[in-house]
Amino acid sequence: MTMDERKTAAEAWFRNLRDRIFAAFEALEDEGRDLPALPNAPAEPGRFATRTWTRTDPTGAPGGGGTMGLMKGRVFEKVGVNISTVHGTFPPDFAATIPGAAEDPRFFATGISLVAHMANPNVPAVHMNTRFLVTTKCWFGGGADLNPALPRQEDTRDFHAALKAACDAHHPEHWDRFSRWCESYFFIPHRNRQRGVGGIFYDYLECPDDAAFEANFAFTRAVGEAFLGIFPTIVRRRMAEPWDDAARLTLLRYRGLYAEFNLVYDRGTVFGLKTGGNADAILMSLPPEARWD
């Protein structure tokens, strides 16, 4: 398989997954049509609106681009699902920190990134992101983690179980490594607590040959499938549960914590903002409403 074939296959998968997530989330909006919604929610079930953007490399050359998908609905207060495929040349100081880029700063990256903030405080927020990177090396990375303001054991258990099954089908150590990596990545030192109740986080699943590419690509697809299998199930389980002002306040304060993590610690967010990434796409992860009080 040539590198171009790998890139095309990965990009096509992320787009396919995006399309299916759009459909699954819009179906949840339809199912929630008659549920109580926020005062400022739309009258009709939400639908994704897309916006494409193009990137110019710092060298001045075309650098790819992406499509933002944003839905503000009744079940989903705000959900962003972005895909992007970009290429170009890393700045020298950044290249030094990326596997395989010190030798040659050219890169290619394709991926999907999703953050859902839900109207009902009983429904957990969620983050999912998977990507394929190419420098002189190439690798997959990503993860998915659940972010309930009001954690429920059953939801955490099922979310973990779905990701564990995806991991276990591909490597006996994946779950152990990647679930711990998730815990450590989403630890917020200044709050001395985790953001969320975990899931998996992985990176640098290198693909030196076709067998490794196939295995890691299959694992990355399995992560996407696991997400698509379990998250709508959890939404369906919780979206009709009643909530009160106190629960909404707990949600808004939890979202403050979520925004803090993303803006202070999240590598992708901080790097993207400081290096001229597409701010609208990067910041689509921020909550529609948050409180620090």
Added chain:
Amino acid sequence: MTMDERKTAAEAWFRNLRDRIFAAFEALEDEGRDLPALPNAPAEPGRFATRTWTRTDPTGAPGGGGTMGLMKGRVFEKVGVNISTVHGTFPPDFAATIPGAAEDPRFFATGISLVAHMANPNVPAVHMNTRFLVTTKCWFGGGADLNPALPRQEDTRDFHAALKAACDAHHPEHWDRFSRWCESYFFIPHRNRQRGVGGIFYDYLECPDDAAFEANFAFTRAVGEAFLGIFPTIVRRRMAEPWDDAARLTLLRYRGLYAEFNLVYDRGTVFGLKTGGNADAILMSLPPEARWD
């Protein structure tokens, strides 16, 4: 004047200024007693509540502490006024970046820090912070900047004029240098815009001898007096102006930008959070409610 006398004088000033700010802001709460307020505002005019905290130096030794002052009122949706006086030893890598600390990493710092988020979108938010630092060198730093969601020329003009007068009384170049420094400090690259409409930002006003200490201390006091003179005037001018949902939404979105700046770029916030500072005191600057939608 011994260094201990300088430290004591600076600390006493910041405490005195804090007391007068408490009084001035509580008076505004009294004056606004009968104005329309937010649905979740208290029934009575707000009053500052204080909470003291102590700091343990990374060496394990006592490291000073501070007092947070927080008021959630009807005019002031959330205002934090903190004073602190801390001392200890900088970590080596940080010491290397601080004037006079490479030679000896011990430090002393005393200061006041204020952020006010106002209920009425017509009233600008404001930030003010001044401090006295001692390593093998010693210096004053600080500033004040206005953050209206709905900028008004008259308010910007008067706020700038008050700070310019304080600057001009102390050094012919202070206003020019420090107002530009403010513009550049509060520029948000990823939004390609400023946070706020400016004011002043200054640092490293070194005090190698008594004359320099007296001059820079007098300037720092003048900045505090200028703030105390002009900000309540602007609040009084605007606090009875009616507003609608659209203005409130503009305010909440502006606060999203404000939070972004503080969490991604503000040196004090990011450094404080990443080095075990008092997270509650540091994050008192975050808005009570914000939107990214």
